[in-house]
Amino acid sequence: MKKDEESADKMNVADEKLELSCETSDIAVEKSIKSPLSFNVDGKTDYQKDDIANSFAAVQENVCRVTPENDLQDNATEIHSEAVIPNDPMALAQHKKLDITTKKLKEEFPTAKPRKLKNFYSKQNQLIDQFLQSGDEERLSALDLETNGPKIKTAVYGSATVNFCLFVIQIYAAIATGSLSLFATAADAFMDLVSSIVMMVTSRMARRPSVYKYPIGRTRIETVGIILFCALMTTVAVQLIVESSRALGEGKRTDSTLELVPLICVGVAIFSKFSLMLYCFFLRRYPACYVFFIDHRNDIVVNSFGLVMSIIGTRLVWYIDPIGAILIALLILFSWASTAYEQIWLLVGKSAPREFLSKVLYVSMTHDEQIKSIDTCRAYHAGEKYFVEIDIIMDENTILKVTHDVSQTLQRKIEGLEDVERAFVHVDYDQEHDPYEEHKPLYPKIRSKSRIKVVLSQIRQRISMVRG
Incomplete structure (x- = not known):
């Protein structure tokens, strides 16, 4: 001590x-x-x-x-x-x-205020748990995946199967009834099916090694696939809005009938979605299951709304059906546009949140007693996961072998964190240097606020002297 x-x-x-x-x-x-x-x-x-x-x-x-x-x-x-x-x-x-x-x-x-105190202590307890479990994240993740892997596969493949069946049922219901609202829900089901195929293809491409063409991997292709799919979804939503607006302009249809069998099929599809939503809810801590949980939840709302709009538009007020289709298309449009907006920033290189940076700093400072301090810590998105750059300070008299071993083991330890794809550890002996000297500066050097305040105070003094 x-x-x-x-x-x-x-x-x-x-x-x-x-x-x-x-x-x-x-x-x-x-x-x-x-x-x-x-x-x-x-x-x-x-x-x-x-x-x-x-x-x-x-x-x-x-x-x-x-x-x-x-x-x-x-x-x-x-x-x-x-x-x-x-x-x-x-x-x-x-x-x-x-x-x-x-x-x-x-x-x-x-x-x-108890609510704010409770929120603070909850976040603090969660951060402490993350700090203490950071060294075992890779092992615990692999063990957990081995234990619950079959359940995750059941959720993924079951969801894909239900999406396909739902698309077939809704296409049949839309054609049989001629309802624009059901056509909108069928388009949403079709895009869900396409999204599953796109994600399966991009995930397989990302896992396929190509050391010479893609030396750091190509996991970012999944993010690119999501953005392309979002663009396709927004195009379909715009087309639905155009067709529904045209139907509103043409006026009431005389051949619209309400068939009972298609509506029952849609009800069965909604019930199947609800069952899978409950199953994925209990596995929502896994990313794939969480995505399908959100997808099933949204589909239940969209399909139920489309079914109600179709019934009301056929039996009561004719223009409710195209209005419902427009509302569903707008929901699809804004939902996928916001998803594309989030994914674009992941490719641009958005910084990691403070909590994650704190965890990386804790892992680094407790890694080895020979690490005196941390000079720089950066973490930024390179796709879904983070790239981490960290500069550690060690004694300048430490031999090369020890320096290499400490930095390499720390690098591998940081890469063991669940959200890290790649880590780069740099060793330095001086923490008083200018960071602009290490790399080519990406931005012009900004003067500190204190310097600006000094200049402004000098200007005020001169103005007061002139007036005096």
Whole structure:
């Protein structure tokens, strides 16, 4: 313990501290961010080992300001065991708060807002769990996939089969009744079927190795496939809007009849969708099952709405049917346009959220005692997953073999995280250098706000001197 304290004292305090926020109206926090225990990475990225532990202490200090006594012990979390838990070198588990019920929070913090405090502690507990489980993500993911793999396959193939049957049934119902609303739902079912085929093809292409043509893989082809499919869906939606508008302009049809058998078929299809939605709901923590859960849920709403609009348009008011088709087409249009918008930013290279950066920093700082600090940490999308770039600081007298082993094992450890596709670890011995010297600058160097304030103050002084 003494050695750790001495080594911590020798470390330089970072220019930017970890910032925490309880996000309550009665808690006085000087600086706040949207989520707890996150690192401020807006400016210079320089992190010391004691920053992470100090951040948890800062949470307790800020929370204690709610009560007049400011007694840290009375307002501490339920778990404060001094024993060091395995794989928890910074003893973060003791900062978890088990009892975060509204009643308990009202007793501890009577002047604070329980909902915001509960939200804060829930996020903090979740982040601590992510930190402590980060070293086993790859192994746990593989074990979980091996255990529940057959269930996932059942959900995927069952959903694809039901989508095909639903398309056939809805095409029959739309042709038999001539309802534009049912034609719109049939188009949606057809695009669901096409999307399943597109995703299967792109996934197979992404897994097929091509070391010389695509040295870092081609997983981004899945994102490209989604964008192309979104473009196709929006085109179909626009065509449905045009045809429905034309039907409104032509007026009431005289040959519209209501057939019972097609409507029963559509009802059976909706029931099948509902059953699969429940099955996928219990497996929603897997990405593929979650996608199908959302798809089935949306299809139930769309098909039910289309069925109701078709019945009303045939029996009561004729123009309800084309209006329903237009509404369904608009729903399809905006849904897939928003999906395309999200996927485009994944290809552009959108930055990872603060919580993920915090987890990468924790993994890096606790990887090896010879890592003195972190100079830079970047994580950005390269398709669905992240590319991570991190610069670690080690002693300049460390031999090359040790430096290589530490950086390589850290690189592989970061790549073991579930959301990471590739990691790049760079070793440096100096943390006071200019980051613009390491790479070709992507953006022009921006002056700091403090410098701008100095210039503005000088201008004001000169103006006042001239007026005086």
